[in-house]
Amino acid sequence: MRLGLLITIAGLILISIAAYPLYAFVEGFLTTPFVVTESQAVCNSTQAFLFNMTYTNKVSLENSSVVLSLIYNNGSAKDIILYRGNLNPNEAISKCVPLSYFNGVKIFKFEFIGKIAGLYYFNFTLVKRIG
Amino acid sequence: MLRQIVLGMIEGIFYSIVYIYLLPYLYKSFAYSFSSFTSVPTLTSFIPTSEVLTYIGLFIGLEVSAKVLKGTIYNPILKASSSLLGLLIVLIYFGGGVLKVGPIFLKNMGDAYITLNLSLILLIYVAFIAAPGIIIPFIEYFVEDKG
DSSP: OHHHHHHHHHHHHHHHHHHHHHHHHHHHHHHSOOOEEEEEEEETTEEEEEEEEEEOOSSOEEEEEEEEEEEETTSOEEEEEEEEEEEOTTEEEEEEEEGGGGTTEEEEEEEEEEEETTTEEEEEEEEEEOO | OHHHHHHHHHHHHHHHIIIIIIHHHHHHHHHHHTTTTSOOTTOSOSSOHHHHHHHHHHHHHHHHHHHHTTTSTHHHHHHHHHHHHHHHHHHHHHGGGEEEEEEEEETTTEEEEEEEEOHHHHHHHIIIIIHHHHHHHHHIIIIITTO
């Protein structure tokens, strides 16, 4: 009885320790979710969309990637990697994507993939339909 | 005898509350916290009423039988079965440890989908709570009771 109780208490303590980064991440995510802003700019003498993002969460997202997927009216798709690496607090991302890539786009998706504090796989996908 | 039956029923009701109401409630509120700005139609209920009543009946039946058969080999078998039932329920509503939320409709931003792998928490639960619940009744029977 005592052994069982001790192991259960140890388990509950371990679960609380393991869940803490998750809790901190979710709390941060709910107050300031991932926000990407886009503006028209000239990059390498071509008209382009400049995507800017600042990672504001307190908990880092390890082995992360931020991917912009473009799905065209004809069914074809193009994946553009905006960022790859660890997303640490206050990490700023900016990436230029040529304007021509957006001709005939039906759906665009932003995908944020990574491991919360290197422990929990996380995927946040934002899907936007045009028209 | 009556005392053992009552104690068994109380234990069975306690496990039913923990596994059928408390843990799914915590899990559900965590899933809902992601979509606090809207409701998630895909996450309405984890277990249907008929299944809930079956689980409550099984928990109470197993715990009462275990109490009545204290001192026999059936006691650890029944206690371990109760822990296995708890593990089964957790595995059912945890969906293998992967939490999927969506679509969440965001104004001017589109639809959002979230996938979160909680298998680490599930692993700790299995190693430190479910597995000891299955093994310890046998240790108690063979080591403590006989010693």
